[in-house]
Amino acid sequence: MLVQTKGLTKSFGGLTAVNQVDAEIETNKITAIIGPNGAGKSTFFNLISGLHPPTEGTIHFKGTDITKLRTYEIARLGVGRTFQTTHLFEQSTVLDNVIIGHRLRTKSGLFDSIFKTGRLEREEAACREKAHEVLEFVGLSEMSHRLVSDISQEAKKRTAFALALATDPEIVFLDEPAAGINPEETDGLAELMKKMVDKGITVCLIEHKMKMVMSIADKIIVLNHGKKIAEGTPDDIKNNELVIQAYLGGGDHAQAN
Numbered sequence: 001m002l003v004q005t006k007g008l009t010k011s012f013g014g015l016t017a018v019n020q021v022d023a024e025i026e027t028n029k030i031t032a033i034i035g036p037n038g039a040g041k042s043t044f045f046n047l048i049s050g051l052h053p054p055t056e057g058t059i060h061f062k063g064t065d066i067t068k069l070r071t072y073e074i075a076r077l078g079v080g081r082t083f084q085t086t087h088l089f090e091q092s093t094v095l096d097n098v099i100i101g102h103r104l105r106t107k108s109g110l111f112d113s114i115f116k117t118g119r120l121e122r123e124e125a126a127c128r129e130k131a132h133e134v135l136e137f138v139g140l141s142e143m144s145h146r147l148v149s150d151i152s153q154e155a156k157k158r159t160a161f162a163l164a165l166a167t168d169p170e171i172v173f174l175d176e177p178a179a180g181i182n183p184e185e186t187d188g189l190a191e192l193m194k195k196m197v198d199k200g201i202t203v204c205l206i207e208h209k210m211k212m213v214m215s216i217a218d219k220i221i222v223l224n225h226g227k228k229i230a231e232g233t234p235d236d237i238k239n240n241e242l243v244i245q246a247y248l249g250g251g252d253h254a255q256a257n
């Protein structure tokens with residue numbers, strides 16, 4: 001077990017966005033979190049990556065209690081995540097975006113930057129090397145010197161993956177990786193997720209595109225109104241009455257492809 005939550009709960013004022021969720025994410029598998037709009041999926045991610053403190057419950061990563069740790073401490077332990085592509089710097093190159101993202105998580109402070117210490121130079125070189133390595137992995141080597149504003153939405157998604165991979169995570173949380181791209185590009189990103197697993201990285205994603213989820217997930221966890229209503233293999237979930245009701249009842253938004 002890589003990540004385990006117990007009784008995980010987050011309330012915003014009177015609204016309980018995540019409600020007593022017990023979940024387990026297995027090592028070296030693909031776990032998908034699905035559910036209608038407002039089900040609590042993003043909040044669940046934000047709790048695990050330390051963006052929000054939980055109201056109740058615990059989160060363990062590799063057996064260590066990370067419930068009260070800060071975002072950077074959780075990242076340093078090996079938990080990576082992507083943000084929406086709107087977090088990229090549009091007027092910088094793909095390579096610089098990955099380097100900046102990596103630098104934000106490495107150690108040199110203002111002193112090093114002003115006096116250009118040996119440590120800073122070593123870190124810069126390591127960052128650049130790592131950035132090239134992850135860009136090659138996600139298939140963007142050829143585009144590394146293009147401005148983010150000039151590349152396709154799919155390439156932006158790959159850049160966001162590269163940013164998450166640059167810190168050498170053991171698990172990556174991908175927030176709607178296939179939103180806003182066409183079916184062919186979606187297949188390409190699904191392949192990339194499988195390649196991550198082959199490299200030993202555990203993948204957990206939020207996704208509305210059901211065809212993709214059903215084809216790549218080893219396990220699916222379904223949230224509705226903050227509660228876990230089902231979990232299991234894609235086949236279990238497809239035939240689960242509560243899940244069918246949740247989607248039909250919400251008039252929602254599960255996408256066929």
Ligand SMILES: Nc1ncnc2c1ncn2[C@@H]1O[C@H](COP(=O)(O)OP(=O)(O)OP(=O)(O)O)[C@@H](O)[C@H]1O
Pocket residue numbers: 012015016017035036037038039040041042043044
């Ligand atoms: N920072 C916040 N402050 C107040 N309410 C919030 C906050 N973040 C989320 N919520 C509320 O919590 C609920 C769950 O939201 P969340 O974004 O986690 O759902 P989601 O399943 O990711 O939805 P979607 O599929 O639409 O992205 C929603 O009602 C949302 O309005």
